[in-house]
Each structure stands twice: as structure tokens, then as C-alpha cells.
Amino acid sequence: MEKIPILRMGPFLLVTIQVDLYDRLAENLEADLVQMVSKTGAMGVLIDISAVSIIDSFMGRIIGNIASMSKIMDAETVVVGMQPAVAITLIELGLPLKGVQCALNVERGMDLLRAKIALNEGTPDDYFDTE
């Protein structure tokens, strides 16, 4: 069966959604991600949706669920790369996407995650500067 790959990038998990999700695939992703967060102790989850052309209330709920479940396991979620047409549509649809932060691209998403984690733990920002 088709599966959406989850990549590990240091303290974060990166999920790149390339296909338009159908329900089963989306629900599996939700379960897989939660399992990965608990297995790896990841501190953040990046969901790259730059290839996604449609977000309806179902998809929105999946993203919201991932964010709230990750939060329970002490990981932050950031959605990156939302297409402008998708963003405009989401607002008119009225989907709240509660607890979900957005960033323009993966790099900015990582910056945002680092900042949030530093804030949560009260550690200085340069804690993650390993380059």
C-alpha cells in the first residue's frame, strides 16, 4: 500500500506530502507520525504541503490532529509551503487550523521550530547551532 515517508532531520521529523491525500492514507499518516514522534523523541514535526493543491475540512482536521497529538507528546508542528490559492480557499471555507503554525518554506519552518523549542525549554537560541 502507498505510504507517505517520514524523514528524520536531527531533532525534527519531515513529512512531504506529494499526493492529494485520500482518507485512508491521511489517517495512516496520522498514526505513523504519532508513533515516530514517540519512538524518536522528536521535538518538532514539519509538514511540507507545497505540492498539495486542495485542503478540505477533512485534510484540515488531519493536520490539526497531528498538531494536537504531537503537542501532547511535547513536539511542535509547523506546516510549510502552503500554496496561496489554498490559503485563500481555507480562509473562505472557515477552517480554523487551531494550534497549527505556518511558515513559508522548510528552512523558515525549521527556524520557527528551533525558536519555539528554545522558548519552551528556556534554553538559549544558539543551543541548536551545530553547523
Place this chain on the structure above:
Amino acid sequence: MTILILNKEMMPVVKEQDVVPFRNRVKEYATKIGMGLVNQTKLITAASELVRNMLKYGKGGKVYIEVVSKGRENGIRLIFEDKGPGIPDVSLAMKDGFSTGKSLGLGLPGTRRLVSEFDIQSVVGEGTTVTVIKWKNG
């Protein structure tokens, strides 16, 4: 002004796996009439909401995809027809946040905001028909 039907196609939607091909079909038609990306995205999102309702509450049904014209304006009309239980109080169902499915209750009111024209007819025990039009530039 009268609405002319330029092209018409019917697609049955009875299972979850029918949703993505149906959405793709709507996209093909919207592209064919030259609808812009933002309007296309709104139309397909609305279509996705209505088709999910049809599957979840109406036990599936069929959708007519039509290319229509009114004067100089072309558009896509979608008619969602199911023979499910119907909706007892349509105006309540159209309210933001009303759901009998423990969901967000966004589908119907959100869809109305996304399309140019919206109509819903429902008879308890007989079924529900939702008709939407998105004009190319609307």
C-alpha cells in the same frame, strides 16, 4: 438570464476511492474552460466537501458535472444527488458549526462561501440534492 448546458457528464460516487478521481475530473473541466487557479481551488474544495457529505451522510450517490454558460460567462455546475435520509432542518444544517457527525460543521456553509451559486433541496426519507455553480471569473 437562462443557463445553457454545453457539456454534461455523470460520475457515481459510492466509495472513498471515488473522491480523488472525481476531484481530478472537476479540475480537468475547470482547466478546459480557462478558470483561474484560485477559483479552481475554491471549486474543487467545495466539490470535495459536498462529495464527502454525500458519502458520509447520504450513502453515496451521483454527481453531474456540467459546463454551463450564462451570457458571456462560462462556468462549471455540479449537481450532487443522493437518496440518503435527507436533512430535517436545512437552515440549521447550513449554519457554521452544526454537525450531526461530530465534525466541524463547516462543509455546507463553507461551500456556499466558496461558490458563485448554491442551492440545496432535501426531503426526509427521499434524499438530498445540492447544486453549485462556479463562474469562470466569479
